[in-house]
Amino acid sequence: MSQAAPTLSEASPSNRFALAALLLGGAAIGGSPIFVRLSEVGPMATAFWRVALALIPIVIVSLMKKERGPKPQSLSDYVMLILPGVMLALDLAAWHLSLTMTSVANATLLANLAPVFVTLIAFVFFSARISRIFLLGLVLALSGVVILKGGPAAIGNGDLRGDGLAMIAAFFYACYILAIGRLRSRFDTIRIMLWSTACAAVCIFPIGLIYEGHMLPVTVYGWSIVFGLAFISHAGGQVAITYALAYLPAAFSSLTLLLQPVVAAILAWALLNEAIGMMQALGAAVVLAGIMVARTSRAPA
Numbered sequence: 001m002s003q004a005a006p007t008l009s010e011a012s013p014s015n016r017f018a019l020a021a022l023l024l025g026g027a028a029i030g031g032s033p034i035f036v037r038l039s040e041v042g043p044m045a046t047a048f049w050r051v052a053l054a055l056i057p058i059v060i061v062s063l064m065k066k067e068r069g070p071k072p073q074s075l076s077d078y079v080m081l082i083l084p085g086v087m088l089a090l091d092l093a094a095w096h097l098s099l100t101m102t103s104v105a106n107a108t109l110l111a112n113l114a115p116v117f118v119t120l121i122a123f124v125f126f127s128a129r130i131s132r133i134f135l136l137g138l139v140l141a142l143s144g145v146v147i148l149k150g151g152p153a154a155i156g157n158g159d160l161r162g163d164g165l166a167m168i169a170a171f172f173y174a175c176y177i178l179a180i181g182r183l184r185s186r187f188d189t190i191r192i193m194l195w196s197t198a199c200a201a202v203c204i205f206p207i208g209l210i211y212e213g214h215m216l217p218v219t220v221y222g223w224s225i226v227f228g229l230a231f232i233s234h235a236g237g238q239v240a241i242t243y244a245l246a247y248l249p250a251a252f253s254s255l256t257l258l259l260q261p262v263v264a265a266i267l268a269w270a271l272l273n274e275a276i277g278m279m280q281a282l283g284a285a286v287v288l289a290g291i292m293v294a295r296t297s298r299a300p301a
Contacts, residue, residue: 018247022256025240028232030263035229040222043096044208045215052201053230062190069188085199087176093207095169102162110166112145117174118254137294141258141287148283177254184246255294258287
């Protein structure tokens with residue numbers, strides 16, 4: 001009889017460090033909606049600068065590394081390294097476009113369905129074993145996001161096409177998480193981030209140029225916003241998440257990223273003077289409770 005997988009609460013020190021990195025990465029990405037709202041350029045151009053400028057610190061770290069991990073050896077290796085970038089580009093394009101077509105609450109809420117898609121894909125295609133406790137944590141965390149965004153009534157304020165795009169974004173982000181998780185068994189964090197980020201920039205640039213035309217911020221303030229988005233949310237957040245996926249299951253990792261709307265609400269309160277009411281506080285508490293419940297479950301195989 002095979003030995004049961006350890007619970008996440010029984011993780012090794014490296015797993016606990018990975019969990020801390022995952023939470024930090026989720027918090028860093030949680031600030032991205034604030035950067036997008038404050039950006040001088042359109043959502044597609046902002047998405048391009050998010051990944052293009054993030055290449056600067058990633059390339060610097062790559063050049064400074066003394067020990068380099070395995071290099072791609074075959075065409076399939078190169079395809080697998082490019083795939084996360086394509087998925088990320090499609091995710092960002094769909095989500096940023098959905099923000100212009102539906103309510104911000106709907107776009108953010110539906111884009112956070114990624115853990116559902118990760119769990120379904122892992123179960124259907126990779127025969128992952130998902131425990132009932134994990135599913136309970138997933139339902140709790142998703143319920144918390146709904147409460148945080150104003151409850152079920154808020155969903156009626158959106159546009160069907162924009163809502164559909166936000167769900168498509170969630171699907172592509174789930175594919176991105178799963179692709180990164182598979183790659184981490186073979187390649188190091190920086191190599192994966194270098195390839196995926198460069199590929200995402202190449203894919204998003206023509207979309208932004210065709211859809212919006214104007215790509216360049218015109219003030220120092222505008223450049224500071226896209227640099228902050230690139231350095232903090234992408235280079236910081238995605239690198240931390242990519243590192244964590246070498247040690248933690250993709251399903252649990254995607255669930256933990258539901259902290260993003262909680263962080264976004266806190267930052268909106270601190271930077272944009274958007275009030276946090278009882279509904280938002282309750283939603284945040286339920287999200288955290290769901291993550292804590294999932295952490296006690298058996299890690300999906």
